[in-house]
Amino acid sequence: QSVLTQPPSVSAAPGQKVTISCSGSSSNIGNNFVTWYQQLPGAAPKLLIFENNKRPSGIPDRFSGSKSGTSATLDINGLQTGDEADYYCGAWDSSLSAGVFGGGTKLTVL
Amino acid sequence: EVQLVQSGAEVKKPGESLKISCKGSGYDFFGYWIGWVRQMPGKGLEWMGLIYPDSSETRYSPSFQGQVTFSADLSISTAYLRWSSVKPSDTAMYYCARFGGPRFAVHYFDFWGQGTLVTVPS
Numbered sequence: 001q002s003v004l005t006q007p008p009s010v011s012a013a014p015g016q017k018v019t020i021s022c023s024g025s026s027s028n029i030g031n032n033f034v035t036w037y038q039q040l041p042g043a044a045p046k047l048l049i050f051e052n053n054k055r056p057s058g059i060p061d062r063f064s065g066s067k068s069g070t071s072a073t074l075d076i077n078g079l080q081t082g083d084e085a086d087y088y089c090g091a092w093d094s095s096l097s098a099g100v101f102g103g104g105t106k107l108t109v110l
Numbered sequence: 111e112v113q114l115v116q117s118g119a120e121v122k123k124p125g126e127s128l129k130i131s132c133k134g135s136g137y138d139f140f141g142y143w144i145g146w147v148r149q150m151p152g153k154g155l156e157w158m159g160l161i162y163p164d165s166s167e168t169r170y171s172p173s174f175q176g177q178v179t180f181s182a183d184l185s186i187s188t189a190y191l192r193w194s195s196v197k198p199s200d201t202a203m204y205y206c207a208r209f210g211g212p213r214f215a216v217h218y219f220d221f222w223g224q225g226t227l228v229t230v231p232s
Contacts, residue, residue: 037219044224045222047222050218051218090217101155104154
């Protein structure tokens with residue numbers, strides 16, 4: 001059971017928009033910053049969004065993040081087949097004094 | 111270019127000791143925390159903990175405290191993850207990653223190693 005809760009899977013057609021949610025509590029998302037990672041099949045995770053809504057260089061602006069209260073969302077616009085991957089949210093948990101991840105969401109581009 | 115290069119795949123018998131490595135390059139290795147992340151077959155990411163190479167200060171997840179040991183050798187810019195006695199349940203991919211945030215509340219791993227697959231047949 002992960003500390004952060006994500007839907008196991010989402011799907012959408014190419015060119016469409018998809019939203020992935022991440023739910024936590026006041027000890028993690030509520031009072032700390034949220035991060036999103038993309039893990040393509042057979043590859044290491046890659047930083048996608050940090051500090052709730054910032055993109056590292058090289059990440060297209062089709063990817064955007066937001067946070068409200070104890071939840072966060074990752075939006076992916078203009079879906080491409082190459083976006084098929086597992087997506088994980090993460091944050092620091094002040095009660096655990098540890099980092100935590102969501103269980104991951106598998107994105108299928110139909 | 112920041113790079114983290116991990117040691118190769120390992121196959122161990124239950125009860126054996128194991129140490130895997132993560133070599134950093136392209137940045138000041140001593141100035142960034144290094145994290146370790148476990149991914150069991152077909153499962154999600156699990157945060158194991160952090161080590162600060164300059165002081166060897168560590169933070170362990172409660173789930174991994176006492177099960178593994180982090181260490182670092184500044185002279186060769188390398189971090190290590192060690193087991194004293196591996197179990198079949200340790201079978202997983204293990205990633206090292208550089209902690210990029212200015213403080214723990216701004217938690218993110220900005221660069222990742224390629225992963226080390228550890229297999230412990232039962």
